[in-house]
Amino acid sequence: MSTPVIGMSRRAQLYRHVSRLEKSPITSLTSHITKRTDSMNVDKATIEQAPQKASELRASQVYKENLEFWHGAWNMCTKPYTKMPDLEYVPWLPERLRKASAQSILDLGCGSGWLSVYLSREGFTVTGIDVADHALELGKQWADMESLQIKFDAGDLGDLPYADNSFDAVVANSIIEHLPLSLAVVVMTKLKSVIRSGGTFIGCFDKVGTGPGEYFKLEDGTQVYTDKSRKGMMLRYFPDEELKELLTGWKIDEFKTLDSGTRFVVAHT
């Protein structure tokens, strides 16, 4: 990852290198290192095999390097960046959560916690989980600055440390697209029990990974970046149909594609 620029939002810092490389004309470089396979659909076999595949993936070197990327990226941030992102769907989140009568919220892959802070300010009881402890430390500092009670947990989404019925709702902003398919299936399955019956899932899925870049592909289409600035980072584009299949067992209430290409999805168990 490139050096963070002071004054840029954390999200912008994390994606700056992604968009720059996706716009750069280096397709020829990627063509020989990229093993192209078509995206798989989330069929019954994929779902059945997901726990085994996810477990193998999590034990692999490639996954270790992916987590190292996130630790390294966050370690470059020295203090909480306390500006909220200017995204059109941000105000929709508390509105949809209230409509669903949700109070306790899990912020999946919370990073340094802008969404946790935002929802806590709005009166929700929030727990954020992320693999990067330094990101969580920044989130805690921010919460302390505003005297907000937010629980920040360190953990891998592939092994969510929560009992059944722990939350009314889960929010997942720009995170599922960083997981290979098997892991995304495992996470979405586990979430069904971690939230109470009738609980809500709100996912905001960026349109990422659709441009050129220096990466190789895993068999499920996940791009594993090899360029210096984002070495190890995994990115997988989930087409609309696949997102819907990923939500097998959930009832989809809303599926909106925004001008930015982000898909805003609300579902419940």
Ligand SMILES: C[S@@+](CC[C@H](N)C(=O)[O-])C[C@H]1O[C@@H](n2cnc3c(N)ncnc32)[C@H](O)[C@@H]1O
């Ligand atoms: C693109 S950032 C999004 C952060 C935050 N949700 C936001 O909206 O700004 C992805 C986040 O997911 C975290 N992450 C990536 N893979 C993870 C995993 N397997 N388990 C837990 N957190 C993970 C990263 O540390 C990073 O904070």
